[in-house]
Amino acid sequence: MIDEVVEPLRREALAANERRLLVLAGARPAGLDAAADVLDSAGIDPGRAVAVGPEAPSGVERVPVERTRDLLGTTRDAVIVDAHDRLDPNAVGRTVGVVDGGGFFVLVAPPLDDWPDRRDSFDETLAVPPCSVADVTGRFRLRFVETLRAHPGVAILDVDAGRVERDGLTGPGPRPTARSIEVPAAAAFPREAYEACLTADQVDALSSLESLRGDGQAVVIESDRGRGKSSVAGLAGACLAAAGEDVAITAPAFPSTRPAFERARELIEALGERVDGPGDAEDAPRGFETRAGGRLRYRRPDDVGDADPDVLLVDEAAAFPVDRLESFLDVGRVGFTTTIHGYEGAGRGFSVRFRDSLAESDLAVTDVRLAEPIRYAAGDPVEVWSFRALLLDAGPAAAQLVEGARPSTVEYVPLEPDDLLADEPLLREAFGLLVLAHYRTEPADLARLLDAPNVSVRALLYDEHVAAVALLAREGGLPADLRADMYEGGRVRGNMLPDVLTSQLRDQEAGVPVGQRVMRIATHAAVRSRGLGSHLLDSIRDEFGGDVDWLGTGYGATPDLLAFWDRNGYSTVHLSTTRNAASGEHSALMLAPTSEAGRALHDRHARRFVRRIGPVLTDALSGLDPDVVRGALAATDAGAAPVALDLDEADWRLVASAAYGPGLADVNPQPFRRLALRHLIHPSDPDLLTPREERLLVLKPLQARGWGEVAETLGFHSRRTCMRAFGAAYRPLVDEYGTAAAFEERDRY
Numbered sequence: 139m140i141d142e143v144v145e146p147l148r149r150e151a152l153a154a155n156e157r158r159l160l161v162l163a164g165a166r167p168a169g170l171d172a173a174a175d176v177l178d179s180a181g182i183d184p185g186r187a188v189a190v191g192p193e194a195p196s197g198v199e200r201v202p203v204e205r206t207r208d209l210l211g212t213t214r215d216a217v218i219v220d221a222h223d224r225l226d227p228n229a230v231g232r233t234v235g236v237v238d239g240g241g242f243f244v245l246v247a248p249p250l251d252d253w254p255d256r257r258d259s260f261d262e263t264l265a266v267p268p269c270s271v272a273d274v275t276g277r278f279r280l281r282f283v284e285t286l287r288a289h290p291g292v293a294i295l296d297v298d299a300g301r302v303e304r305d306g307l308t309g310p311g312p313r314p315t316a317r318s319i320e321v322p323a324a325a326a327f328p329r330e331a332y333e334a335c336l337t338a339d340q341v342d343a344l345s346s347l348e349s350l351r352g353d354g355q356a357v358v359i360e361s362d363r364g365r366g367k368s369s370v371a372g373l374a375g376a377c378l379a380a381a382g383e384d385v386a387i388t389a390p391a392f393p394s395t396r397p398a399f400e401r402a403r404e405l406i407e408a409l410g411e412r413v414d415g416p417g418d419a420e421d422a423p424r425g426f427e428t429r430a431g432g433r434l435r436y437r438r439p440d441d442v443g444d445a446d447p448d449v450l451l452v453d454e455a456a457a458f459p460v461d462r463l464e465s466f467l468d469v470g471r472v473g474f475t476t477t478i479h480g481y482e483g484a485g486r487g488f489s490v491r492f493r494d495s496l497a498e499s500d501l502a503v504t505d506v507r508l509a510e511p512i513r514y515a516a517g518d519p520v521e522v523w524s525f526r527a528l529l530l531d532a533g534p535a536a537a538q539l540v541e542g543a544r545p546s547t548v549e550y551v552p553l554e555p556d557d558l559l560a561d562e563p564l565l566r567e568a569f570g571l572l573v574l575a576h577y578r579t580e581p582a583d584l585a586r587l588l589d590a591p592n593v594s595v596r597a598l599l600y601d602e603h604v605a606a607v608a609l610l611a612r613e614g615g616l617p618a619d620l621r622a623d624m625y626e627g628g629r630v631r632g633n634m635l636p637d638v639l640t641s642q643l644r645d646q647e648a649g650v651p652v653g654q655r656v657m658r659i660a661t662h663a664a665v666r667s668r669g670l671g672s673h674l675l676d677s678i679r680d681e682f683g684g685d686v687d688w689l690g691t692g693y694g695a696t697p698d699l700l701a702f703w704d705r706n707g708y709s710t711v712h713l714s715t716t717r718n719a720a721s722g723e724h725s726a727l728m729l730a731p732t733s734e735a736g737r738a739l740h741d742r743h744a745r746r747f748v749r750r751i752g753p754v755l756t757d758a759l760s761g762l763d764p765d766v767v768r769g770a771l772a773a774t775d776a777g778a779a780p781v782a783l784d785l786d787e788a789d790w791r792l793v794a795s796a797a798y799g800p801g802l803a804d805v806n807p808q809p810f811r812r813l814a815l816r817h818l819i820h821p822s823d824p825d826l827l828t829p830r831e832e833r834l835l836v837l838k839p840l841q842a843r844g845w846g847e848v849a850e851t852l853g854f855h856s857r858r859t860c861m862r863a864f865g866a867a868y869r870p871l872v873d874e875y876g877t878a879a880a881f882e883e884r885d886r887y
Contacts, residue, residue: 139295139300139301139302140172140175140176140179140295141179142302143160143293143295143302143305143306144160144175144176144179144180145179145180146305146307147160147180147242147293147305147306147307148179148180148181148240148242150307150308151239151240151241151242152239152240154308154515155239155240155514155515156239156240156291156308156514156515156517156518156519156520157237157238157239157240157241157242157243157291157514157518157519157520157521158241158242158243158291158292158293158306158519158520159242159243159244159245159286159289159291159292159293159306159519159520159523160176160242160243160244160245160292160293160295160306161245161247161250161286161292161293161294161295162176162244162245162246162247162295162297163247163248163249163250163253163294163295163296163297163298163303164248164249164296164297164298164299165297165298166220166222166246166248168297168298169220169222169246169247169297170193170195170220170246171297172246172295172297173189173195173218173244173246174195174196176216176242176244177195177198177216180216180242182215182216182241182242183215184196184197184198185197185198185199186214186215186216187199187214187215187216187217187218188200188201188209188214188216188217188218188233188236189201189217189218189219189220190202190203190206190217190218190219190220190229190233191203191218191219191220191221191222191223191224191246192220192223193220194218195218198218203224203226203229206226206228206229206232206233207232207390207391207457208391208393208394209232209233209236209393210232210390210391210394210454210457211368211389211393211394211395211396211397211453211454212236212393212394212396213236213237213238213397213513214236214237214238214241215237215238215240215241215242216237216241216242216243216244217233217234217236217237217241217242217243217244218244218246219233219243219244219245219246220246221245221246221247221248222246222247222248222258223258223259224258224259224260225247225258225260225279225282226260226582227260227278227528227580227581227582227584227585228580228581228582230524230527230528230581231524231528231530231580231581234520234521234524235362235363235364235477235521235524237514237520238513238514239513239514239515239518240514243520245286249296249298250283250286250287250294250303253276253279253283254276254277254279254280254283255276256276256279257271257272257274257276260582260585261274261589262631263582263631264585264586264589264590264591265590265591265631266590266591266592266611266613266631266632266633267616267620267630267631267632267633268615268616268617268620269591269592273591274589274590274591275555275588275589275591276589277555277556277559277588277589278584278585278588278589280559281527281559281588282527285523285526285527286523286527287303287304289519289522289523289526290308290519290522291306291308291518291519291520291522291523292304292306292519292523293305293306293307294306308519319332319333319335319336319337319338319341320338320341321333321341322341322345325345325348326348326351327344327345327347327348327373327374327377328377328380328405328409330405330408330409331344331373331374331376331377331405332344334373334401334404334405334408335366335370335373336366336369336512337365337366337508337510337512338510339361339365339366339507339508339509339510340366340369340370340508340512342506343359343367343370343506343508344370344373344374346359346504346506347359347370347371347374347473348374349502349504350374350378350449350471350472350473351378351381351383352471353470353471354470354471354500354501354502355470355471355472355501355502355504356467356471356472356473356474356496356499356501356502356503356504357472357473357474357503357504357505357506358473358474358476358496358503358504358505358506359371359473359474359475359476359506359507359508360475360476360477360505360506360507360508361475361477361507361508361509362477362509362511362521363477363521364511364512364513364514364518364521365508365509365510365511365512366508366512366513367475367476367508368394368395368397368398368453368454368475369397369398369400369401369512370401370508371387371398371451371453371473371475372387372397372398372399372400372401372402372405373401373402373405374451374473375387375398375402375434375449375451376401376402376403376405376406376409376434377405378432378434378448378449379402379406379426379427379428379430379432379433379434380406380409380411380428380429380430380432381430381432382428382430382431382432383432383448383449384432384433384447384448384449385432385433385434385435385447385448385449385450385451386434386435386436386437386442386445386447386449386450386451387399387434387435387436387437387450387451387452387453388436388437388438388439388442388450388451388452388453388466389436389439389452389453389454389457390439390454390457390458392424392436394453394454395436395453398451398453399424399425399434399436402426402434403426406426406428406434411428411429411430424436439458439462442465442466442469443465443468447469448471449469449471449472449473450466450469450471450472450473451472451473451475452466452472452473452474452475453475454475454476454477455474455475455476456476456477459717459718460492460495460723461717463492463495464492464495467495467496467499467501470501472501528581528584529565529566529569529570529573529581529584530581532565532566532567532569532570532573533566533567533570533571533573533574534567534570534571534574534604534662534663535567535603535604535605535662537662537663537664539600539601539603540600540601540603540604540605540662540664540665541664541665542600542601543598543600543605543606543662543665543668543670544665544668544669544670545668545669545670545673547600548598548599548600548605548606548670548673549598549599549600550596550597550598550673550674550677550681551596551597551598551599552594552595552596553568553595553596553597553607554595555587555588555589555595558587558588558595559588564602564604567603567604568595568597568604568607569583569584569587571604571606571607571660571662572607572609572658572660574660574663575658575660575661579658583609587609590611592611592612592613592632593609593610593611593612593657594609594610594612595607595608595609595610596608596610596674596677596678596681597674598670598673598674598677600665604662605661605662605665605670606659606660606661606662606665606670606671606673606674607658607659607660607674608656608658608659608660608674608675608678609656609657609658609659610654610655610656610657610678610682611632611634611654611655611657612652612653612654612655612686613632613633613634613635613636613652613653613654613655613690614633614635614636614648614649614650614651614652614653614686614687614688615649615650615651615652616630616633616636616649616650620649621640621646621647621648621649621650622646624636624637624640624641624646624649625640625641625644625646627641633649634655634692635648635653635655635690635692635727635729636648636649636653637649638692638712638727639711639712639727639739639743642712643712643743643746645739645742645743647739648739648743650735651686651687651688651733651735651736651739652686652687652688653686653687653688653689653690653729653736654678654682654686654688654689654690655689655690655691655692656675656678656689656690656691659671659674659675661674671702671706672702672705672706675706676706679707679730679732682732683732684732686732686733686736687731687732687733687735687736687739688729688730688731688732688733688736688739688740689708689729689730689732690708690727690728690729690730691703691708691727691728692725692726692727692728693725693726694718694723694724694725694726695713695723695724695725695726695766695769695770696723696766696769697763697765697766697768697769699726700726700766700769700770700772700773701769701772701773703726703728703773704769704772704773706730707730708728708729708730708773709728709729709730709740709744709773709774709775709778710726710727710728710744710747710770710771710773710774711727711728711729711740711743711744711746711747712726712727712743712747713725713726713727713747713751713754713759713762713770714726714727715754715758715759716758723766724759724762724766726770726773728773729743740775740778741775741778741779744774744775744778744779745778745779747774747779748774748779748780748781748815748819751771751815752811752812752815752840755767755836755840755841756840756841756842759841760841760842760843761841762841764832764833764836764837764841764851765829765833767818767836767840767841768818768829768832768833768836771815771818771819772818772819774819776819776820779819780820781812781815781816781819781820783812783813783816783875784812785809785812785813785877787877787879789806789808789809789812790809790872790876790877790879790880790883791879791880791882791883792805792806792809793809793810793813793868793871793872793876793880794872794876794879794880794881794883794884795883795887796810796864796865796868797865797866797868797869797871797872797884798865798869798872798883798884798886798887799883799886799887803838803839803864807839807842810838810839810868811839811840813839813868813871813875814835814836814839814840815840816875817832817835817871817874817875818832818835818836822874822875823874826870826871826874827867827870827871830852831863831866831867833851833852834848834852834860834863834864834867835867837851837852838864845857845860845861848860872884
């Protein structure tokens with residue numbers, strides 16, 4: 139059976155330069171044995187294959203499911219995924235792009251008819267307490283199996299019965315044609331570099347990378363997998379090194395840079411440059427030097443700053459957290475290669491969050507997109523299947539379809555999983571909007587949306603199209619034993635808000651009230667700033683307010699997001715002391731109580747937040763953006779957590795003398811901090827100070843930064859000017875909040 143399917147499938151795949159997918163359905167031992175036979179029948183060297191899962195055929199490299207990120211940027215003739223114990227959508231999305239043209243993606247699976255009803259270790263991640271794995275549905279796998287049975291290029295073998303369900307043959311297709319490459323007339327890089335390109339897209343990308351010869355430049359190369367973006371980065375690195383530049387390539391892991399170094403070494407040798415550098419193996423060089431004194435070398439992400447290269451090339455950029463990407467901008471000449479539809483690593487942090495930082499930087503940015511595949515032919519059936527099965531290419535509705543959306547013209551609807559499963563266009567619009575709008579959305583979220591018992595979707599529809607969408611998670615209502623375990627340091631799946639409030643903020647009762655957390659919320663780009671997001675949140679409150687104790691959210695805090703949630707009645711109860719690995723931001727947790735139990739939970743954490751935020755700002759959050767601090771404090775419920783101005787007469791005289799006379803804040807910063815917190819959390823007049831004056835209150839008294847740093851940050855000409863502005867900022871505060879002692883001191887001057 140194996141030979142009769144695999145041999146013609148392999149011939150067809152090689153002739154068309156396409157991949158094929160083989161499903162080996164049945165008992166696990168039989169499936170793994172069949173996978174080994176597939177390699178043998180296809181004539182695939184086991185050394186050119188990789189197996190994902192707990193076991194691997196003889197001679198085949200094994201990678202655990204949780205380590206599939208290590209395969210990003212690598213190429214194999216075959217990938218074998220054992221899905222019996224765990225069908226992980228993220229792992230499938232990462233590994234399917236590893237297969238080269240003519241190769242096989244092999245899926246070892248349970249019997250397909252039974253698979254949707256089985257539960258595995260991935261399902262356990264969806265079983266958020268107090269739910270159990272029995273509450274998880276099988277809709278994602280049902281849809282997954284349907285795509286396997288429907289898409290061209292997918293062979294299905296029943297290894298138990300020895301039966302071929304589908305042979306996977308697509309029939310004669312267009313054969314690969316010779317590519318014609320034209321070298322740009324004004325090219326600065328050597329002609330040999332352009333002749334090494336395999337597509338016109340690569341030529342355009344290489345030409346754009348020529349800008350890295352000058353300072354203050356950034357180039358972003360985006361593509362789907364298999365378009366040669368890493369290779370073209372290697373060609374550019376070789377050209378720059380040949381011109382005497384010190385070029386560093388970094389990536390989440392060295393193996394993903396192999397294509398870049400292979401192309402770079404080939405080009406350097408073609409140019410006649412001396413290759414002289416360290417290598418961990420002959421076929422995997424980590425760097426070389428050139429006759430002109432340049433060099434190309436791999437640098438671990440942590441070492442880039444110390445290496446101080448002239449040019450930095452960042453491979454698989456989407457796999458880095460945003461703060462790391464931002465640190466790379468310090469190099470001054472940097473190229474990024476990133477995958478559009480792969481959601482590598484940190485998901486879409488690159489395109490959603492880092493793009494804003496890049497636009498605000500001093501670097502001139504050039505964007506390039508590669509469309510034509512290199513490792514396999516355009517229209518490759520396995521790529522088409524993976525995009526459909528994981529919704530990798532899902533996008534929101536066309537702009538003209540929702541342009542009339544207003545709060546008065548939209549319909550608030552629950553998008554039930556069964557309805558989404560039955561309506562592919564609606565599913566693609568809802569999920570695609572979440573993907574484009576949020577840095578954390580990934581293929582596993584598709585399974586979560588369809589199967590997780592605590593997750594629900596709410597949307598605003600305009601003429602049956604999604605104008606705004608929210609992904610909600612029911613949290614709390616946890617039993618006493620689980621709450622006690624959380625308090626002692628045990629981890630709990632989901633329940634993000636109760637978990638933080640319990641384990642970090644030491645509230646063992648935080649898991650008792652039940653809430654709905656807004657995991658994601660997104661409005662179509664064509665209809666933003668029309669109040670649709672707020673309308674969606676209002677509708678969610680109307681629906682769930684009587685059923686839960688609180689509504690909440692947690693997200694990477696920015697000034698705009700803090701203001702949005704504040705306007706919609708959510709109040710700050712926590713700011714994380716470390717940056718989120720995906721967003722690069724400090725996370726804000728916010729609550730909107732809807733019952734007495736929810737109010738009690740909110741109020742005690744609002745009070746605790748106000749009590750601790752002052753010391754935290756001078757310690758772990760001393761470097762936090764002052765506008766984030768301003769936004770978080772302004773969003774604190776002052777009614778629940780009033781800031782007492784417990785300054786004595788001596789304190790007020792010091793503050794008033796610093797504002798109006800010769801007093802010095804440095805002799806006792808505490809009263810200045812208390813007054814700053816009072817105003818920023820509960821201003822009697824929001825227009826009392828300018829935004830710049832409020833930033834001054836954050837930077838100096840609250841974060842205790844030095845006068846020189848404060849002056850530089852806020853653009854003052856000198857320390858003295860900054861100190862005078864500081865005193866001037868406290869004058870309206872003394873006038874507004876001061877006591878008789880303060881006024882007496884003020885009137886002396």
